[in-house]
Amino acid sequence: MNVKLNMRNKGDFINQSHREGYKSTSSFLINRSFEWQDKQINIMLESCMHRLGELNAYCRFFKDIDIHLPMFTAIEVTASNMMEGIRSNMTQAFLPSASKGYRSLIAHKQVTNYINSIDWAVKELEKFPLTLHMIKETHRMLYADLPKEEETAGKLRMKFNAKDNKHQESSGSKYTPPSKYDLKILINDAKWFWRNESLELPYLIKMAISLCQFETILPFLDGNGRTARTLILLELLSLKFIEKPIFCLSAFFEKNRLEYYHRLNLIRSKNDVEQWIRFFITGMNETATFCIEKLEELQDLKNNYQDRIETKLGKKRHPSAKQLLHIFYSKPYLSVNEIKEEMQLSFQSANQLVKEFEEVGFIKEMAGARRNRVFYLWEYLAIFEM
The missing domain is CATH 1.10.3290.10 (Fido-like domain)
Structure with missing residues (x-):
């Protein structure tokens, strides 16, 4: 029926x-x-x-x-x-x-x-x-x-x-x-x-x-x-x-x-x-x-990231920058200590990489964290915010 x-x-x-x-x-x-x-x-x-x-x-x-x-x-x-x-x-x-x-x-x-x-x-x-x-x-x-x-x-x-x-x-x-x-x-x-x-x-x-x-x-x-x-x-x-x-x-x-x-x-x-x-x-x-x-927005941003790595960072930094971006994609908030552990770097090397990421505009520091500072991939997160 x-x-x-x-x-x-x-x-x-x-x-x-x-x-x-x-x-x-x-x-x-x-x-x-x-x-x-x-x-x-x-x-x-x-x-x-x-x-x-x-x-x-x-x-x-x-x-x-x-x-x-x-x-x-x-x-x-x-x-x-x-x-x-x-x-x-x-x-x-x-x-x-x-x-x-x-x-x-x-x-x-x-x-x-x-x-x-x-x-x-x-x-x-x-x-x-x-x-x-x-x-x-x-x-x-x-x-x-x-x-x-x-x-x-x-x-x-x-x-x-x-x-x-x-x-x-x-x-x-x-x-x-x-x-x-x-x-x-x-x-x-x-x-x-x-x-x-x-x-x-x-x-x-x-x-x-x-x-x-x-x-x-x-x-x-x-x-x-x-x-x-x-x-x-x-x-x-x-x-x-x-x-x-x-x-x-x-x-x-x-x-x-x-x-x-x-x-x-x-x-x-x-x-x-x-x-x-x-x-x-x-x-x-x-x-x-x-x-x-x-x-589509995500692909455009990833292409932009790639361009910034190639034009604003030294050639020796390219592999580690790409590796860190890959980590940020699945963990968009990271501390320097976490980056150090994920990439098996010294704290000094991890801190220097974070500093360069800030200068290029990839990441921003979260306000209010005095110890174990946290950084986030802000343009990436902006795509997915409700």
């Missing part, structure tokens, strides 16, 4: 009361065929796939792209944090030692967790299809060693606290997700929907429906949005739409946060999924463009 995406049938969302003393909303099952009336969606799909192909070409041929992947991950984590109401930046993500402050250590751990979860999941997807175990393990790794989160990480919620509903805070709606009794049914339905090849749906449509369903049933006590958007990245990698985890979808959603939650609520209030499909495809298209632009 084919069902139009812009369904208006009351009853697809069912209000229920429970012995625990709260009311919840049970979502419709999605493992079925869908059709859409707006033919503009077909044109949007074609444009988006073309742009994803462009991004994948950049991923394939961009020299040393792997060393820059943590920076793109940091964009995703920073944007995802902002959607959760947490202000974070690149300094917090990459400079945990600059301050013993709680926030910087947490931000650094979030980036590390995200990289570890993606690496693990990508390897798993090479052997197995997407499973509930993989979703739970990805969530667990995202919140490993984080205060207050680790106890429930990777575990489906057994209750729901309406005060924790980010959708409600952002949109003013009074939505409570399905009860624990319906949760497993809905998750299994979503899992089979993704595996069901007989539906003959474009994968981007499947991703859009899967994301809104995940955000609707909210299977975990916290981190549902981050986990759902991580799954989109995993699906893109699994399908070989892109070859590297370089997709920062949360940046688009954060820029359009109110619209994001408004459109999710339109599905619940009016069963209008079609408008969400258009929004999602727009986000995928704009995110691919965003990542391409970042790679």
